[in-house]
Amino acid sequence: MADLEAAKINHDNHLLLDQPCLRLPYELLRKNFRSVHYPFEWDSTSVKNVVKDTANGLISGKTSPEDAVKSLDQMLVKMRGLKRKLTAAAEEEDRLYRQMDSRVAHLRELADLNTVDDVRYEAWSRQRLDRLLVDYMLRHGYDSSATALADERGMRDLVDVDTFVAMSKIRKSLEGGSVQEALNWCNENKKELRKMQSNLEFMLRCQQYIEMMRTGSQTKMLEAINHAKKHITPFNDIYPVEVSNMAGLLAYRPDTVLEPYASLYSASRWQKLAETFAEAHLKLLNLPMTPLLHIALSSGLSALKTPACHSTQLQVQPEQPQPANGTTTSSTPTPTATAAPHHHHGTASLTTRVCPICSTELNALARSVRYAHHGKSRLLEHDLVLLPNGRIYGKARLDEYAAKSGLPAGQVRDLVTGEVFGGDEGRKVFVT
Structure with a gap:
């Protein structure tokens, strides 16, 4: 059931x-x-x-x-x-x-479709995965790759290539130091941006003012003052701090180290403008800020996540240097047949390859998702046994695998690592 x-x-x-x-x-x-x-x-x-x-x-x-x-x-x-x-x-x-x-x-x-076992579901889910990949690539500026994948899969009508390519074009123009295309877009969507209370146009006008001030030319500075009177000072009631900073910029040159004016002259503002535009564009179209691929992965990772996956021991510990004669120092524990070292998730490369949450590729994404809430245990084997290396299997499966491997009576083999242990080394596990 x-x-x-x-x-x-x-x-x-x-x-x-x-x-x-x-x-x-x-x-x-x-x-x-x-x-x-x-x-x-x-x-x-x-x-x-x-x-x-x-x-x-x-x-x-x-x-x-x-x-x-x-x-x-x-x-x-x-x-x-x-x-x-x-x-x-x-x-x-x-x-x-x-x-x-x-x-x-x-x-x-x-x-x-009613169940995931239906053969048609695999084809449908594969197509959805392709859609999510195209969405991810478009959001990160890989327009050519996204378009090629959409055309190859014949799903151009299922993805939003044209919309994101237009957004990417304006974003790249901002990263390249031009605000004109973004201002044209703001003018086309002025009413909607006003309803959203977006500050994008104000930030673009401020950047125009900053670039005029950067030249140091008297003519450009006069243009900057007129520009500020027309496009910046009307926002004094909404953005009083920002308007005050723009006014103070008249007294400082681009080589100043005094804040906040040094940050205003910084080239990193262009990247911030590009990100602000992308957020406003997505919000205007009621699209999520997070790529759909991340949302889908997060839901799946939440179902697999356990408290052990994000312990403080996720980093693989480097091996201790060995003396030239090959003997071990007193600070380096030596595992024996009766006392094996405790094995944590993430501390061994084998575990990180098996567990998606502990993997280096998905660990950062899974860190912020919630733990899954399971009302009851599902697919749980009977007579669970904890092996000395920290892995847990059902006793029947261990015995069956030991018989297939031709092990002597009383010994079991780990199904993943291949390690061999005595049957009395395992401990019974009880799930409440």
Whole structure:
């Protein structure tokens, strides 16, 4: 019964991880609608006014036929521009609807599965793993690799390559010392950023001011003062400390060591701006800050994590140097047949290879996750035996393996390390 319960698929838990897969096309549809809604309203109203004024002018005789033709030509130019915007928006909307159909179909496949033993589940989970890998690579700037993997697996509609590539382009421009593309993005999403109370645009304007001050030119310093009056001082009520620091920057040159002005001139601010932009971009699209691959790994690691996995002895202890004659010193304990050294998780390379939590690759990620709560023990062997090396097995399995290995009666062999122990060296383990 326990095996059947463990193999049963919890669809709700699966969908928690796949929420961004469905949410992002919806958010992009909203953004696409907003991008053409206001231009359409503005241009259509303008055209109506031009037609009305031209007609009234012709009727009253105040407008000549030549002026009326010019007005109509201007109206046609404006309508053609609006048509191009609407055509591009319609193509983008079709692409997003195609993405939504593909993603709904992908998740519908999961709804038809009941257990992880179903052969179809392996193919589905493999595809989801590929999606998580593409998401991870896109978030870390590996755009070419992510695109190649998505195209190779034929799942371009299941991942958000275009969105993250656009984000990566702006992020790299910030890391390269340019704020213009980020400011353009802020202007396109000004209302949403204001609702989020994001300070991204303010930080970008401050960086522009800092770069003007860095030149030391009198002309640039005057431009910086005018720039501050227009873009920085209006935020004095919201960011009083930052505005005060910007004002104080007038008295300090880039080579100053006095804080906070030395930090303001520091080149590391560009990296901070890039990270702030990435956070604002993800928050705007309701995407998690953490890569989905880390979220999936964390849930699996939590199910395996035990208090022993993050003991203070996770670092492998270096071997003590041996004298030239090969004898051991008194400070180096020598294991004997009757007293083997206690074996902790993480202190031996074998353990770290076997335990995912103790492995060097996943240890840091698993450190912050919670321990799993198990209401009852599952898949627990009977007559557990603790071997001198700290590993635990069921007695029946040890006896069976000893017989297959051809060991003499009364001896057992560790299934993983291959060490041989006497049967009386093991201790019974009781689980309460």
